[in-house]
Amino acid sequence: MRQRPLNVATPDLSWQAVALGAARDTSESMQDLLALPSPRSMPLSMGYLPPDLQATELLSTALKQVAKQPALWDRLPLEGMEPLRSWFAREIGQGNIFTPHEVIICPGGQAAIASTLRALLAPGSTLLVEAPTYIGVISAARAAGITLVPVPTDGDGVRPDLLEATLRETGARVFYCQPTFANPSGTLLSQKRRNDVLGVISDARAFLIEDDWARDLYLGTPPPAPLAAQDSDGHVIYIRSLAKSAAPGLRIAAIMARGAALARLRATRGGEDFFVSGPLQAVALNIVTSSGWKRHLNNARNALTERRDTLMAALRSELGHDIRINAPQGGMHLWVQLEDHVSDVAIASDLARQGVLVSPGKVWFPADPPGSYLRLTFAAAPSILREGARIIATTLKQKSGPQSG
Numbered sequence: 353m354r355q356r357p358l359n360v361a362t363p364d365l366s367w368q369a370v371a372l373g374a375a376r377d378t379s380e381s382m383q384d385l386l387a388l389p390s391p392r393s394m395p396l397s398m399g400y401l402p403p404d405l406q407a408t409e410l411l412s413t414a415l416k417q418v419a420k421q422p423a424l425w426d427r428l429p430l431e432g433m434e435p436l437r438s439w440f441a442r443e444i445g446q447g448n449i450f451t452p453h454e455v456i457i458c459p460g461g462q463a464a465i466a467s468t469l470r471a472l473l474a475p476g477s478t479l480l481v482e483a484p485t486y487i488g489v490i491s492a493a494r495a496a497g498i499t500l501v502p503v504p505t506d507g508d509g510v511r512p513d514l515l516e517a518t519l520r521e522t523g524a525r526v527f528y529c530q531p532t533f534a535n536p537s538g539t540l541l542s543q544k545r546r547n548d549v550l551g552v553i554s555d556a557r558a559f560l561i562e563d564d565w566a567r568d569l570y571l572g573t574p575p576p577a578p579l580a581a582q583d584s585d586g587h588v589i590y591i592r593s594l595a596k597s598a599a600p601g602l603r604i605a606a607i608m609a610r611g612a613a614l615a616r617l618r619a620t621r622g623g624e625d626f627f628v629s630g631p632l633q634a635v636a637l638n639i640v641t642s643s644g645w646k647r648h649l650n651n652a653r654n655a656l657t658e659r660r661d662t663l664m665a666a667l668r669s670e671l672g673h674d675i676r677i678n679a680p681q682g683g684m685h686l687w688v689q690l691e692d693h694v695s696d697v698a699i700a701s702d703l704a705r706q707g708v709l710v711s712p713g714k715v716w717f718p719a720d721p722p723g724s725y726l727r728l729t730f731a732a733a734p735s736i737l738r739e740g741a742r743i744i745a746t747t748l749k750q751k752s753g754p755q756s757g
Contacts, residue, residue: 371518391544396728397597397709399535405731406599407639407648409747412639422629430604432457432620433630437636440592440606444581450590450608454695456621457628460603461565461593465528466492468561468607469590471620473498476523482510484687484716484725486535486563489528495719500718502526509534509541511741512548521554526559531573532575533566535686535725536716538680546579553587559613561589568649570682571657586610589617594636599650604628604636656684656731663730663737670745684731688711690724692749699726708743 362448400406402435416423431437437455441461444450458464465488473479475497481489493500499524503515510529518524531549541549554559562579580590586609593605609617609738639645660679663686676689690696696712703710728744730737 355756360607362422372375393707393709394732394736394743396730396732396737397711398729398731400600400683400731401596401598401652402733404733405652407597407602407645408599410639410642410644410648411599411602411635413721414635414642417638417689418631418634421631421634426630426632426635428627428630428649430618430627431455432628433637436604436633437606439637440608444608445577445594446588448712449581449583450610450700454608454610454614456607456609456617457633458595458605458607458621459625459628459632461591461605462488462492462605463561464591464593464605464607465489465519465561465626466496467589467617467620467624468586469493469498469528470527471616472559472589472613474653477526477654478523480515480518480524480527481718482529482534483718484713485528485718485720486565487716488562490716491716502717502719503535504722505534505539509537509539509545510549512545512552515549516552516556517553519558524558525560527553527557528563530640531579532565532567533680533682535565535683536685536711536713536725538678538683538685540575540681543576545580550579550582550587554585558587559586559589560662561591563591565591565593565596566683566743567592569653569656569684571653571660572681575682580608586613589613594640597652598636598639602632602636602639604632610689629643659732659734660684660686660730660735662734663728665742666738666747670741671748684729686728686730687727688728690726690748692723694724694748696724696726699747699751702747703744706747708740708742710744 430470434452436457437452440455441450441452454754458467469492478499479493479503481502501518501524501753503510503518509531531546533540537603560579562675562718564578566576590608591605594602607617607687664677665676678687696714700710700712711727713727714721716727
């Protein structure tokens with residue numbers, strides 16, 4: 353037996369390359385988004401409310417109250433606390449389509465997505481997604497060995513005709529989408545298309561994973577009811593998270609499903625982390641049932657509306673009214689289309705060197721993108737948005753020339 357040398361100044365870790373084998377398909381772009389920004393940077397790439405808009409007072413008060421309940425540290429049902437499951441079920445509205453027993457609490461929306469993919473799809477299976485789509489589902493699918501096939505979208509959301517054709521051509525049985533303020537595009541699936549998409553999914557005897565990440569963050573008129581509220585036959589697997597609307601550290605989300613899919617999800621969740629921390633569940637229940645929750649959401653929406661308008665006005669002032677940019681009615685992101693010859697990856701790198709953090713559009717597509725885009729988060733403070741817009745505009749002008757205005 354080879355003796356292990358002692359007191360080696362430089363450890364030899366080369367053996368790990370052999371033991372680990374070929375690298376798995378991981379998402380460095382996802383890691384970039386999760387990396388904590390430098391205090392001196394201007395972050396226009398984050399996907400959460402900034403500290404000044406988070407529900408910190410509600411969370412602090414709830415945490416003090418929860419600390420007086422030592423029983424919460426004991427074992428809990430795998431599915432989660434029933435009062436919290438009941439709250440998530442009621443939030444669907446439209447006649448309580450789900451019962452509390454059809455709700456499973458998860459440690460955050462990303463965990464809910466990953467669990468759902470593993471429960472419904474075997475490695476090598478095909479998952480249909482909108483193009484562009486949430487980078488988190490791209491990362492989770494690739495890590496699970498799932499093949500991603502994009503379905504094109506436009507200003508009204510995913511195109512039902514292309515969804516139907518892609519389901520038929522690929523034989524896929526699962527479609528992931530964000531019909532309400534899609535990330536990154538901000539698109540709201542139109543009412544007619546909602547009905548058409550559900551019809552296509554039903555005819556194909558397929559599942560639709562509805563990621564309702566931004567339901568609380570509408571900026572004006574409340575959005576239509578979830579697709580799940582119109583589904584009577586168990587086609588829609590519904591995911592709702594609190595981290596986006598409360599604070600990143602409130603890692604609480606829910607998956608809702610019925611029938612054999614629910615049984616698969618229970619089995620998958622049970623094999624992963626048993627159950628979510630009781631104190632964290634209790635804190636979540638406390639804040640969403642408190643009198644201050646709606647006040648917090650209203651304050652956040654008002655601030656996000658003002659900041660969206662601030663960033664859009666600053667970009668138009670710097671680049672002219674011909675800049676191709678959406679005006680989302682919810683969420684926290686602007687989707688900016690660049691000239692095709694301008695590399696969004698190169699622009700994002702140039703901006704990062706100047707301290708402005710943005711997300712290149714390329715990483716939000718599971719296949720080749722049809723153009724060049726930037727995703728800009730407008731949740732930051734107005735002063736950061738205005739200065740960030742100035743630097744973005746200067747950089748774009750250097751690459752493509754000023755836009756006409």
